Amino acid sequence: MDWSGGREALVVCSDRSMSVGITVWDMVSGDQLLHIPTCAASPHGLLCLREQFLVASQIHRHGSLGGGAIFIWPLNKPQSPLRNYPMEAIGPVSCSKDGVYIVGGAPSGNAYIWEVADGRLLKTWRAHHKSLTSVVFSDDDSLLISGSDDGMIRVWSMISLLDIADCGRFPSLFHSLLEHTSSITGLLSISGSSSPVLISSSLDGTCKVWDLVRGRLLRTRVFPAAITAIALDPGEQLLFSGSADGRIFVSMLDTGLVGDPFDVPENQPIVLNGHNRSITTLAFSRLGLVSASRDCTAHLWDVASGVIIRRFNHPKGAITNMVVIPKSSLLSVTNHQRFSNQFRVSLLDKYPQPGNSSMGMITLLPSCCSNRVHLPTIGFQSTASLNQQILDLEQECTPGAIQMKLETSIENRMWAARMTKHVMEMNKHLQSRLLDLMQNRLLLSADSTATRKRKKAMLESSRIQEEEQSQLPSYQ
Template identity: 30%
Template sequence: MQQQAVLLACSTESNITAWDLATATQLTQYKGNASGRGRVTRLGSDYLAAAQNSKDAIHFWTWHKDQVLQRCFTQEPLTALAASPNGAYLVGGGASGTLYCWEAFSGRLLRSWPAHYKAVSCLAFSDSGGLLVSAGEDTLVAAWLLAEVLDEQRDGPAAAAAAVGMARVEPLHTWSEHTLPVTCIYLGCGEGSALLATASLDRSVKLWSLTTGQLLRTITLPAGVTSVTLDAGEHVLLAGCVDGSIWEAPLAGQQLAAPAAAAAAAGGSGAAAAASDAAAAAAAAAGVVGGPGSCCYEGHSKAISSLEITPDGEQLVSGSEDGTARIWDLRSRQCLRSIASPNKAPVTAALLMAWPGHLGPAGSAGRQGPKRLQPLAALAKFAGAAGTSKPWEGALTVLDGSLCSNSSSSCSNAASTAAAVAGLLPGPLANPLDLLQLQGSVAAPAAANGGLINQQQQGSGQGSGQQQQQQDVAQLQQQVEQLQQQLQESRQVSGQWQALHGELHQFCTDKVLAAGLDA
């Protein structure tokens, strides 16, 4: 199995340290970081990104260098940061509740939109990166389709292009059942049918269905929840609280797991054990964790900032504001190893990762990077800026040659029409709908251009040119109508499949919950 490492990041100015999971020995460190909870993320396979506390900046590191590789500045302090699984997109949440989406390869700020009324507290991508979930201090949780975020047609026609990248995006789902700020979210496997867990300072963890948006279960804990995770099979929930405790709750049945010590303590008499079991069953049925028979991992003295389960499902890694990270055995619930952060600074992130094979086992001397790094450009601060792209580099433009006939005159007229329309649009040609809106303004520039070339042929040449341009525009309009009809048919089929998928998912959910209650 590939070597696993734990990355520790702190809220005060210090280094991000990498530790070997098996031996708790330090592998390397990355200098120049001070990031809060939920602001550190991996970007693809080659980079680490962290939003800084004291300045409106994002720092980037590559695994084989301990110095900051790149610094990018943002419009406001970022309170949350997440990257798509393939590293193509980076999303940050601001203190004002605004979400920012960058394209990592080009550095362009693709879109920024108001998503929350207060600061964004956490972000999470689905396995394929097609779904983004955000939560904020306004107690709201929202799910966003990445395709909707990247849809440039939301910016409207060229006449309203002054606010490029600022069009509002409508969420797929919005939940507002929490009563205090949401501190952590966990998005399971399954893309649109994934299980979503949200944790809040209101001492509750809520489980949601992304398919229907319905609340599946609410679990109440003894203290405010600051971190949450589920095992690979999504049978057991682990929640960390503000008092440093970590609670374990099974999701399949009603009876909560009890550690051996609690069972021994409750075994003083048969009546006492029966009363304890009855109280635990009643608490479990009500969705309450922390009563008799519940399971608690004790060792941290301050709030839990991070929880992650190892890929083999045998160990739990927890980070805490007490300046330590602990590795727990999930079977015995015992602490195997404890790792201290530099200068005992509060740990805000304890990330698990497969240590790159091209790096040495320890230290930074003699390390070499991969043969080819993933492209990374400096992030643009404002929408519409090209980042570090060259002036001639931009979005791909597909030219359809169906308008050109065999005769050279038709091709020339079509080319002049395209040139005239492109001259009217501010920037690259947006879509065929812009051609329809400029249908009345195409003929005049083209006719004027023809008059400048040859004034003697203005009478007959201009008339034929206008006629050909009108035919070209009519063909474009016909193509747009056909595309709109195909789009409508595709949406109908997609809606039918979505309805069938939702019914199937609800049926399976009811069966699983019924089986758990019967057990």
């Protein structure tokens, strides 16, 4: 990730009161850079979209029938958020790596997926029987993973979720993982050395490592306290597990896969002590590990020495959400920013709509664009509207139209390549499982044949013995 200037900002919010809002600090100096009023989000309810927007699921927000809302702020102009009111309150939210989709989970167990460009509600379905506590995309965006308050983890195929033919039907469940015994508090997806890997944490005091393709549990790490947050270092070698008592456990990541370079024996984890209440979220910046807690503080750690480099005090309330963003995202769009990096988002539909709407959009556009270009028509849209805009722009022979068409073609090809790779991997593993089943069936068949032959031989031997005994003379 290339962050111009190299400086970072820390964004935090609380779940205590809407009046607390969002606070943004400079990671190096500790100075407060920005305060956005009117925000309170439950855990996993804050994200940064394409390094240009903040998205937060609001709790206890008036104006929504379900008592919730989703606000979207452009980072270069955070005074005018886009206010969305879904059918019910939303807790955890997540976005795909390319920023095309936003997913939200509700306390009712329902899940929602929106297309960012036109705000279209693509699918809503009953994902869990209990409240959703975490939702994430797999490392390649091909799978959606959801965790609930009862400890269940479910894995959904994005192909099934986005299938138009299945609109309104219950999507196909890829895997259901049932090993945790308490609420899921964190989900992390990585590519792994030979297969996609999922790491989960729970209030049951364990972190588990899963093979995402096979849906198989690989490793379980047990801790002496409930685990409330997890994070991986940028090299994906160390697992950081924050606990309910304020400790942060540092251990080597052991995926349990064959040939994994980090397959090491379990040992006593290193412990970072600095918080006196539950850890709510963990993240990594260029400067080190960042932890936040219900003790109203966030700490920046030097992981190698276990020393706190900087403390951020948040006296207005416990920090429940935290993201690290490039400081340059807070500045106005400059002439040096590429056109392809600018896009806009739309109001999120409350109900599924038959057509796309262009109302209520936020647009980030480079100031270097020619006045001849109709600025409101440039943006990151759904495929149909985007193609129409490209045709309109091509009539003016603008370089932006050619660039837009090229970027769209590249994104479509990359998405198709990811989907193809995912399907090929699924087929490969299904073939392997089929061969194993056939081999087991052949072995069982061979064993059954041998058993029948032994029984037949025993019966024949018994019959011969009876005939021989019947031919012997009897003596009185």
